[in-house]
Amino acid sequence: MEKIIVLGGKGGVGKSTISAATAVVLSDLLPDKKILLISFDMAHNLTDLFNSEIGNKLTLISDNLWAIEPDPHKYAEKYTKNLISKMKALMREMPLVGLIPQIEKFMDTTFTADSIPLALKNAMFFQEILDAENQQSQKFDIIVADFPPTGNMVALFEIPEDQVKVVLKYSLNFYNSIKDAVRKFSKVFRNIIKPFDDPKKRRELGKEIFKMLVDLEERGERITELIHTFGSLRLVTIAEKPSFEEIKRARDLTEKYINLDGVHINLITPQHDECEFCSNVRNIQLNYVGQIRKEFKNLKIWESNRLEKEPFGLKGLRNLAREVYGDINNPNDILSP
Numbered sequence: 547m548e549k550i551i552v553l554g555g556k557g558g559v560g561k562s563t564i565s566a567a568t569a570v571v572l573s574d575l576l577p578d579k580k581i582l583l584i585s586f587d588m589a590h591n592l593t594d595l596f597n598s599e600i601g602n603k604l605t606l607i608s609d610n611l612w613a614i615e616p617d618p619h620k621y622a623e624k625y626t627k628n629l630i631s632k633m634k635a636l637m638r639e640m641p642l643v644g645l646i647p648q649i650e651k652f653m654d655t656t657f658t659a660d661s662i663p664l665a666l667k668n669a670m671f672f673q674e675i676l677d678a679e680n681q682q683s684q685k686f687d688i689i690v691a692d693f694p695p696t697g698n699m700v701a702l703f704e705i706p707e708d709q710v711k712v713v714l715k716y717s718l719n720f721y722n723s724i725k726d727a728v729r730k731f732s733k734v735f736r737n738i739i740k741p742f743d744d745p746k747k748r749r750e751l752g753k754e755i756f757k758m759l760v761d762l763e764e765r766g767e768r769i770t771e772l773i774h775t776f777g778s779l780r781l782v783t784i785a786e787k788p789s790f791e792e793i794k795r796a797r798d799l800t801e802k803y804i805n806l807d808g809v810h811i812n813l814i815t816p817q818h819d820e821c822e823f824c825s826n827v828r829n830i831q832l833n834y835v836g837q838i839r840k841e842f843k844n845l846k847i848w849e850s851n852r853l854e855k856e857p858f859g860l861k862g863l864r865n866l867a868r869e870v871y872g873d874i875n876n877p878n879d880i881l882s883p
């Protein structure tokens with residue numbers, strides 16, 4: 547892993563499109579590197595951008611460029627499957643609980659990936675980055691991550707460190723939901739239970755569950771570390787007040803998680819001599835461009851005009867990349883601005 551480029555900013559300013567264009571131009575400039583474009587937005591739109599079905603699988607876009615729109619529900623299922631089965635086993639081992647006729651059904655309906663909180667499901671996006679790091683056959687050198695708008699972006703950054711707490715809370719909620727019933731039962735049937743009770747087995751299962759939680763915590767820590775080490779945030783804005791204000795807030799809210807390396811000012815109205823309205827709009831926007839440059843004066847600023855055609859497909863995205871980055875020969879201008 548060499549770089550994780552993260553694009554963030556207000557809704558609708560061009561995060562996804564610039565992410566895709568960035569991944570495409572990097573794959574063109576670096577034919578020997580493997581590039582992964584990944585959508586972190588639950589409302590994925592990479593499929594629309596590339597005019598080809600992507601979805602929850604690594605999809606080859608060109609020789610060295612892959613894209614994926616992870617399905618957090620599937621990931622939640624995959625990563626909690628063992629935990630869920632161990633917790634079920636533990637329930638069965640609790641005195642008498644295993645003998646309650648409805649218990650299997652109760653566990654099956656309570657312990658499902660559906661009942662996993664949304665926050666934890668969101669964390670599953672990061673697992674894809676870890677998998678990308680760990681997979682021997684398919685190690686990606688550069689990851690470009692298309693993030694959701696600011697509020698959700700900040701929540702996402704918090705998740706890897708917090709995921710254990712979320713899992714614990716989830717597990718405890720479940721445990722609490724049946725504990726009282728078990729306790730009442732146990733009191734009444736204390737003497738009947740004794741011969742069937744095997745606290746040693748329960749302790750073993752408890753240890754295994756604890757180990758899984760520790761493992762999950764380690765994964766979370768590794769993700770945070772990867773983002774600290776290789777992460778490079780670029781905030782996308784348009785030359786208007788609300789979006790400008792939002793990237794200032796985004797800068798403050800994300801600084802403890804990831805390095806901010808640049809700002810994209812997108813969708814600037816191009817010069818049209820014969821259109822007075824366009825000139826007026828452009829002048830207002832250029833005033834904001836000046837303010838944004840001043841506010842982020844230590845950072846790389848990329849300006850890009852609104853293209854006449856929406857940038858779809860590889861051709862459209864290469865077009866946008868040229869608009870954003872100019873005629874670039876050195877990929878480091880993009881990777882380490």
Ligand SMILES: Nc1ncnc2c1ncn2[C@@H]1O[C@H](COP(=O)(O)OP(=O)(O)OP(=O)(O)O)[C@@H](O)[C@H]1O
Nearest residue numbers: 556557558559560561562563813851852853856857
């Ligand atoms: N430079 C540009 N020229 C023309 N159209 C553009 C440009 N940049 C983005 N667009 C268009 O603007 C729209 C919004 O872009 P995009 O979906 O990338 O924004 P987003 O920030 O990812 O939005 P969301 O917050 O909803 O995820 C799209 O229709 C896209 O094609």
Ligand SMILES: [Mg+2]
Nearest residue numbers: 561562587591
């Ligand atoms: Mg988007």
